[in-house]
Amino acid sequence: MTKGIKVLLLSGLLGFSSTSFALSESEAEDxxxxxxVFVYLKNDCGYQDLPDAQIRKALVFFAQQNRWDLTNYGSYNMKLLGEESYRDLSGIAVSNDKKCKALARDSLSLLAYVK
Known part of the structure; x- marks a missing residue:
């Protein structure tokens, strides 16, 4: 994950808060x-033109829809969690074309909600 994307995502998520319980470990992993997924689409699937700001908004929207409180977001090592998730995703034994199509089909629609 590029440093710029990480900084944008972190700053956007840290600025968000709601009235629910603090972010759990499983929610942080989600x-x-x-x-x-978004980083994989950008780096490995030809979606490099996806705007980082829109991705950040999509992540915040996803958290809001799940009523997650991100005030303790900084207490998790999100960089490490993200790198582990990216490695896991990269290691799935499916052709890159199929993987990219499935990821795009299942996640790009989230970006439509935050334009």
């Missing part, structure tokens, strides 16, 4: 997984 956010890292979703971040890894």
């Amino acid at each position: 956010l890292a997984d979703l971040t890894a």
